[in-house]
Amino acid sequence: MAEVKLTGLSKYYGDFAAASNVSFDVESGSFLSLLGPSGCGKTTTLRMIIGFEEPTAGDIFIDGARINDVKPWLRDLGVVFQNYALFPYMTVAENVAFGLRRRGMEPADIRRRTSEFLELVGLPGKEDRFPRQLSGGQQQRVALARALVIEPRVLLLDEPLSNLDAKLRAEMRFELKRIQNETGVTSVFVTHDQEEALTLSDRIVVMNQGEVVTVGKPKEIWERPTSAFVADFLGVENIFAPDGAEPGAVVINGKRFAAEHDGRSSRLVGLRSTDIEFGGDGDTGLAGRVRQTSYRGAINTYVVDVPGIPRPLYVSTAADLPIGSDVAVKPRDGAILVLEPDMEIATE
């Protein structure tokens, strides 16, 4: 177990900044996710920690010791890849034992440790299988055992669940969390999937265009995204510029709604579709008309044109209304998110 600290880590390819001034800490034994769209620099950052990429600038510390110049094979890190990267010509046991053999452990101890860790990942007795004889989920468990059996100082996971189908992915997510809890290994997890990041992490680092946008606990990031990019990436459907703002409120279509606004005019507002409800009268709600509906069972999503707002609002509710209905929509109390304008907002 170890703590990781990045300070001003950057990677340039010519003029292109794959990662720029990335700094964050990972507490010992905690689980941190690097979340962002593809090309945001999360994988580049991970590869610099592993040692596959040399940073252009900045430092990496593990337990206070700078490891920039430590050879990758001497860093004692466990790595799990999206495509499992198991050695196809080795059995499961040989794959798991690979790191132990490099450390010159006694064969008897290797066998014992290998079985122990296969049990930990839920694959007891599969020692003599070849990777091709296992399902994708099982292969990823072997990869996890192979990375953990060396008792790495840090476990690094590069989109480990992305190759699995939806059902297995959910299952492996819980397994990953259980295994991380049992071993208590400090983990850095790269993903583009907000749900994975939210459910697994102690802390999330959201990245965009090579830079860290925000760092926080899942609950903070989900409930109070600070910028339009983060909100959009976390699936906040409605993001737009209000007509006006003042400390403590925003003005939309001439109506004032309470919000934690500091009154700076450049800020955007965000509203989850589930945080808007039909109802309210002409005084408290915004008049609009249903343009489109999509039936999803328990909750239906409506696309509502509201004159004065440049984009139609998405509203998710149990109500059942036909297209063309005249409605009034109203944000739930305290649901309006105030966002830094760090991305272009598409208008229709």
Place this chain on the structure above:
Amino acid sequence: MSTGAKRETYIIGAPASVWLVVLLVIPCLYLLFQSLTPLSGAGLSLENYENLVESGTFRKALRRSIIVSVWVTALTVLAGYPIALVASRASSRARTVVMVIVIFPFLLSAVVRAYGWTVILGENGVVNDFLVGIGLIDEPLRLIQNTFAIVVGETHVLLPYMVLSLLTVIQRIDRNLEAAAMSLGASPPVIFFKVVVPLTLPGLLTGMLLVFSLSMTAFATPFLLGGPRSPILTVLMYQYAYTLFDWSKATAVAGVLLVLGLGFVILHRFVSRRLMRDVEAG
């Protein structure tokens, strides 16, 4: 495959098959038949082979052929891996440069290549001049017209086969496997032997088969660089046929080469099946 598709495959393959049977299989069988016909011309016997085995020249040539081929195969493996690795990992421009240098010997005639090696290895060649010049030796070394010269020349010609065979498989290696090995504590040499070599075994075996058989059956380079005093089997066969006009011995040497070649192909199939059972399926 449906029977219709199977029939189409046969039809497409027919012209090439006829071509091979007429121009390769029939002549080979005829040659074997000739080698089994004794000088007296009566019936079939192993007389020609018996005469061959008793001849010291043949035994020396056979040993020389095998020694040359083993050396050439080993040297092309040793030189081929680094070249193929560099070519596969380099930028596309650097790769082009490396490949042009590797394939260049293909574009030269054997005579030009042999002349080139004569200039380098000859009695007054570059190497001897240099060694005498720095005072390391007094007399020029004998570097040409011997087995050493054949090995050097053949390695030069056959290296591209090895590089191309290895390059095909090296390019298909999932780089994450090397990354995984590295994170688990494997240094670059360990990665080479534990990851790169096992994954490139199919290409390595193909390259070895190509180089070994081409080296066994090469004629021009051994003839020009080895000289008449150190013949390998192919040169010996030429001497029997065109210098001594002893066609029965010549056909028997050809028969030996044919059997050795087939034997090596079968051995290759056997070894690669066993070694690659896991690699291929994985």
